[in-house]
Amino acid sequence: MSLPEHHKAARLHPAEKVIKVETLPIPSITHPDDAIVKIKLSGLCGSDLHAYRGHEELHDVVITGHEFVGEVVALGSAFQKGATERPPLYSTLKLGDKVVSPFTSSCGECQSCRIGFTSRCAHQLLFGSEKLPGGQAQYVRVPKAGGTLFVVGSESANSSLSSFSDTSLLLLADILPTGCFAALQTVQHPKILAPLTGMRYPLASISILPGQGELHSVMDDPSWPKVLDEDRHLTIALIGLGPVGICALVSLLDLLSSLKARFRLVAIDLVESRKLKAEAVFNNLPPEARGNGLGEFVVASPDEAKDIVKSWTDGAGCNAVMEIVGNNPALALAYDLIRPFGVIVSAGVHQAPPVPLTGRQLYNKNVALEFGRCPVRTMFPMAVDLLRRRQDIFGEVGTAVGLIDSVVSLDEAPEYYRKFDKGECGKVIFDPWK
Secondary structure, three states, X not given: OOOOOEXXXXXXXXXXXXXXXXXXXXXXXXXXXXXXXXEEEEEEOOOHHHXXXXXXXXXXXXXXXXXXXXXXXXXXXXXXXXXXXXXXXXHHOOOOOEEEEOOXXXXXXXXXHHHOOHHHOOOOOEOOOOOOOOXXXXXXXXXXXXXXXXXOOOXXXXXXHHHOOHHHHHHHHOHHHHHHHXXXXXXXXXXXXXXXXXXXXXXXXXXXXXXXXXXXXXXXXOOOOOOOHHHHXXXXXXXXXXXXXXXXXXXXXXXXXXXXXXXXXXXXXXXXXXXXXXXXXXXXXXXXXXXXXXXXXXXXXXHHHHHHHHHHHOOOOEEEEEEOOOOHHHHHHHHHHEEEEEEEEEOOOOOOOXXXXXXXXXXXXXXXXXXXXXXXXXXXXXXXXXXXXXXXXXXXXXXXXXXXXXXXXXXXXXXXXXXXXXXXXXXXXXXXXX
């Protein structure tokens, strides 16, 4: 397949803190495991703003962006039929395949990948960084492509996705798996299992361990007071209602509904338009996707949320707080809202300043903290399943309930970085061929 010599790409000039759309040589195969992808659409993500604002130390000019969907147009020599003892894509990936990429590369072969911790692959690289050019461009090089890419074409194992729009598929690159990851970490945490199952701590945790029936019997103290109905009412706060926050909201509601859990959920943001979006999304969901009448949902400002949680719980606080913003004020609010033996799940990308919590504070509340990057490649199946079922949210563009605000030309990247930075727009997608 013949490729042009040059392509268009958005680049961050860190010294000036500006985005420029420039013409550059197209990327080429530099390793047998590489693939070159012709990008159909790329996304503008909240974490793109960290470097744009100067919160990450960059010395080099970089091609920005880590969300993209596109078509394979070149493959390294490692891709051939009959490739053995390697991830299956090394045998099956071919030119013309439509693919989505996680925001980091992963080999699919190291211990971290085998266990499922793909975001901490021994060979992982972040798209849009100094080490790996990003996807806000017309072409991109994908390293370790056989362990990284996810095929979504009509002839793939995920052929049911071939009818979905590229704007919808793009959400699989980062924000939908990240939202699913935050929600899953919340409901599966040992400190949530007790109120969720109605078994006191630590019986709920012991019950899921293999071969621990005897320990369960030892710990089952018949003189202990019974768990009351009111003890099984989960109180959860979600801080940050940007695109990832909406994905986390929809995923959390989906999980709580499937578990038939009783819950009270407060969704928090400072920006009025984001609160209205969250409210519209919740109201648009069918009953079976928002608790079947077993849940209560409100949107609020940070100060309002404190009063709401205090009223709901007689001052006890939330069982769990999902912190999707990634800054210290949001983390401090999470601590204020959490109850003793609660869990704070942080899916935001925190920067250099130390977190605003002391060891004594964490000790005094027995707080569990979950931090870190989503293993997107591992979370694809869960995200794909939710994407299929919630096209009413993830398939819409430019509507009150749709997650995506608009699709614009890559030439408009400088203006939309400015708008996104100022909170003047929501999720925006770039078309590099428009």
